[in-house]
Amino acid sequence: MKASTGEKCPKSGNWVCTKCKQVHRMDAGETMPPCSKCNHTEFKLS
């Protein structure tokens, strides 16, 4: 499962930046932020 910055998080869990692998704990319905480490905009569910 993938999500991008600005989208609503589709599922609670640990979302991993596809660029730097930084993990972001997100809850469903939250707006996905840019990566806190590298500012990348794509994440996948770990």
Ligand SMILES: [Zn+2]
């Ligand atoms: Zn990153």
